[in-house]
Amino acid sequence: MKYNGAEITIKLLEMHGIDTIAGIPGGANLPLYDALYKSNISHVLARHEQGAAFIAQGIARSTGRPAVCFATSGPGATNLITAIADAKLDSVPIIAITGQVPYSLIGTDAFQEVDTYGLTLPIAKHNFLVHSINDLFSIIPEAFNIAQDGRPGPVVIDIPKNIQTEVLEFEEWPQLEKKASARSFLDVSQIQPIVKMIHNAKKPILYVGGGMIHSNASRALYKFAEKNNIPVAVTLMGLGCFPTDHALYLGLVGMHGARYTNLLMHESDLVLAFGVRFDDRATGNVSKFCPNAKILHIEVDEAEINKLKSSHHSIQGDIGSILEDLTPYIENMPRLEWIQEIEKYKIEYPFVLPNEDDVFHPINIIKYVSRNVPEDSIIVTDVGQHQMWTAQVYPFKYPRNLLTSGGLGTMGFGLPSAIGAALANPNRQTICFSGDGSILMNIQELATLADLHLNIKVIILNNGHLGLVRQQQQLFYEEHYIASKFIRNPDFATIAKGFGIPSCNIAEEGGLDTLAEILSEKGPYLINIPIRQTENVLPMVPPGAANTEMIGGEHHAK
Amino acid sequence: MQNNDYYVIELVVRNHPGVMSHVTGLFARRAFNLEGILCGRIGDGTTSRIYLLVKNDDFMDQIIKQLRKLYDVLEVSLHDDYDYTIFNNLDTLLKPKNNG
Numbered sequence A: 001m002k003y004n005g006a007e008i009t010i011k012l013l014e015m016h017g018i019d020t021i022a023g024i025p026g027g028a029n030l031p032l033y034d035a036l037y038k039s040n041i042s043h044v045l046a047r048h049e050q051g052a053a054f055i056a057q058g059i060a061r062s063t064g065r066p067a068v069c070f071a072t073s074g075p076g077a078t079n080l081i082t083a084i085a086d087a088k089l090d091s092v093p094i095i096a097i098t099g100q101v102p103y104s105l106i107g108t109d110a111f112q113e114v115d116t117y118g119l120t121l122p123i124a125k126h127n128f129l130v131h132s133i134n135d136l137f138s139i140i141p142e143a144f145n146i147a148q149d150g151r152p153g154p155v156v157i158d159i160p161k162n163i164q165t166e167v168l169e170f171e172e173w174p175q176l177e178k179k180a181s182a183r184s185f186l187d188v189s190q191i192q193p194i195v196k197m198i199h200n201a202k203k204p205i206l207y208v209g210g211g212m213i214h215s216n217a218s219r220a221l222y223k224f225a226e227k228n229n230i231p232v233a234v235t236l237m238g239l240g241c242f243p244t245d246h247a248l249y250l251g252l253v254g255m256h257g258a259r260y261t262n263l264l265m266h267e268s269d270l271v272l273a274f275g276v277r278f279d280d281r282a283t284g285n286v287s288k289f290c291p292n293a294k295i296l297h298i299e300v301d302e303a304e305i306n307k308l309k310s311s312h313h314s315i316q317g318d319i320g321s322i323l324e325d326l327t328p329y330i331e332n333m334p335r336l337e338w339i340q341e342i343e344k345y346k347i348e349y350p351f352v353l354p355n356e357d358d359v360f361h362p363i364n365i366i367k368y369v370s371r372n373v374p375e376d377s378i379i380v381t382d383v384g385q386h387q388m389w390t391a392q393v394y395p396f397k398y399p400r401n402l403l404t405s406g407g408l409g410t411m412g413f414g415l416p417s418a419i420g421a422a423l424a425n426p427n428r429q430t431i432c433f434s435g436d437g438s439i440l441m442n443i444q445e446l447a448t449l450a451d452l453h454l455n456i457k458v459i460i461l462n463n464g465h466l467g468l469v470r471q472q473q474q475l476f477y478e479e480h481y482i483a484s485k486f487i488r489n490p491d492f493a494t495i496a497k498g499f500g501i502p503s504c505n506i507a508e509e510g511g512l513d514t515l516a517e518i519l520s521e522k523g524p525y526l527i528n529i530p531i532r533q534t535e536n537v538l539p540m541v542p543p544g545a546a547n548t549e550m551i552g553g554e555h556h557a558k
Numbered sequence B: 001m002q003n004n005d006y007y008v009i010e011l012v013v014r015n016h017p018g019v020m021s022h023v024t025g026l027f028a029r030r031a032f033n034l035e036g037i038l039c040g041r042i043g044d045g046t047t048s049r050i051y052l053l054v055k056n057d058d059f060m061d062q063i064i065k066q067l068r069k070l071y072d073v074l075e076v077s078l079h080d081d082y083d084y085t086i087f088n089n090l091d092t093l094l095k096p097k098n099n100g
Helices: A005-015 A028-036 A051-062 A081-090 A116-123 A133-148 A161-165 A186-202 A212-213 A220-228 A261-267 A319-330 A336-348 A362-371 A385-393 A414-424 A436-442 A443-452 A465-475 A492-499 A511-520 B018-029 B060-069 B090-094
Strands: A002-004 A022-025 A042-045 A067-071 A095-098 A125-128 A155-160 A168-169 A203-209 A230-236 A249-252 A270-274 A294-299 A313-315 A378-383 A429-436 A456-462 A502-504 A525-530 B008-015 B034-042 B048-056 B073-079
Touching: A002 A005, A005 A133, A005 A161, A022 A051, A022 A414, A028 A067, A028 A095, A028 A161, A028 B008, A042 A443, A051 A067, A051 A081, A051 A095, A051 A414, A051 A443, A081 A095, A081 A116, A095 A116, A095 A133, A095 A161, A116 A125, A116 A155, A116 B018, A125 A133, A133 A155, A155 A161, A186 A270, A186 A294, A186 A313, A186 A319, A203 A220, A203 A261, A212 A220, A212 A319, A212 A465, A220 A294, A220 A319, A230 A261, A249 A261, A249 A385, A261 A336, A294 A319, A336 A429, A362 A429, A362 A456, A362 A511, A378 A385, A378 A414, A385 A429, A385 A456, A385 A465, A414 A436, A414 A443, A414 A456, A429 A436, A429 A525, A436 A456, A443 A492, A456 A492, A492 A502, B008 B018, B008 B060, B018 B034, B018 B048, B018 B060, B018 B073, B048 B090, B060 B073
Parallel strands: A022 A042, A022 A067, A067 A095, A095 A155, A125 A155, A203 A230, A203 A270, A230 A249, A270 A294, A294 A313, A378 A429, A429 A456, A456 A525, A502 A525
Antiparallel strands: A002 A168, B008 B048, B008 B073, B034 B048
């Protein structure tokens, strides 16, 4: 049989189970689009390649399976860069396939030519520049393996146009190799020292993160934590891996963690660092992080072990399977003394919530939404104060319920990622919490949302500012407010209607009942809610300070 | 010959144009110091060997781990016993054959 490079590429993607591709066509990838025309894979036309790549991220983050995005050469490829870097830092398996000028023109500053391979080297897990059509048969399957193996990450495949159009005659399609399971196996000699550490500890704490989610380890974590009564503190990327209403749940740790959580971590004598990388947002000043504790670090990426903090004991492996192997050896321990101390801290250093009558306080709005949407709704946030409030108070029950840009903190992440999540999960409600700053960064994707008519409610917590910047200027730059207040505020409700999305403003009392109504209906909707401009996310650990040196969020005894 | 200040990291890598970029890019973006680099093909040309001259400091462990993570790097080994005169006399590569 005879196929051209583009057809081979599309067929290989089909063979890997891809059913949706987000992208934008251009000169250098038209042959790929022509092959896509004849395929069963459905295509989502975004309005900016960054949007396309975030749509792919939304699919990948919400399902755990790799997702594909397309862009043309030159500006198409450069527009992907932010989203690829975002995927790298949060370990998201996306595969970006870019068109490139014909091989003979590479290096000549041809029309819409950039060194896509070179540009994406530092921000991808791996990159391929396809040199010959035969390479496609090895590159595409390898790309899927690399994207999903161990610590997931983005892979970039740059395909010159001449290879897309070149025709190859061959006998049969390659057999896809069954990948060996990612399971780690611990033998008894490895298990014993760990079990000993845990049994001997008086004040153990679990410090868990994104790795738990990538490893699908929530069930295993639950059994492990409950059996030995070990409280669980999570990072931003770990939210959802442990039920937020459980007695052992300590919530978010780090820069905006609850006072009691950061103080308890400081008291701990054994930190079980599972699927985490000791990122500065979670640890604060890392040399002052958990100074009294032994650290047991279990992590699939070997390079993260002892990168920022020396561990007393470490295992490189898949946390989900390791927890399964470990739990049978762990004793049932009630740990009454430690649990009581934890309860005392929760009472003495509680997380201060706003008055419930303050209906339009962003925290109360977020909680109101949580009470009016199904438990399995997907919550997507943009970046900023609204993101931190959502992380602090939203009652996540399941992993992959929260999609948020943690490592790169990319404003503009929200809307397109919500589109991807809704595409991959059509029977669920998707909520996108955004800010007036973030929403404008990928606002053009409202057009994509209108095209697809997805079940997404975009809720803009509007304070007319770059909120987190304003907060930092207030707290650390002597209130030198510059470039943090928007001079004029667009009318987002009108803009949404212009894109063909129903919308409204909710500002007056009783307005929240309208919100409940909107949330109960299917379909896209944009809701703009003005909030007080001077709210701060508290407590806050100043950048560079120890987690115990939190500002604000203190409980004043009545 | 031993030189305790510097180590040589020997890499066996897949031989294609991008590999050098991956390796040197790693040093650049992690702010590791790369003092010297030599590279050449092995055997049938599908693989190459790269020799990196690196200062022996606290980051050595991280450097080795990050190099191992690179998909195109097949083997990594560390040497503290090597002929350091090679790196100090690289200009002899271009010395003219005849004098005058």
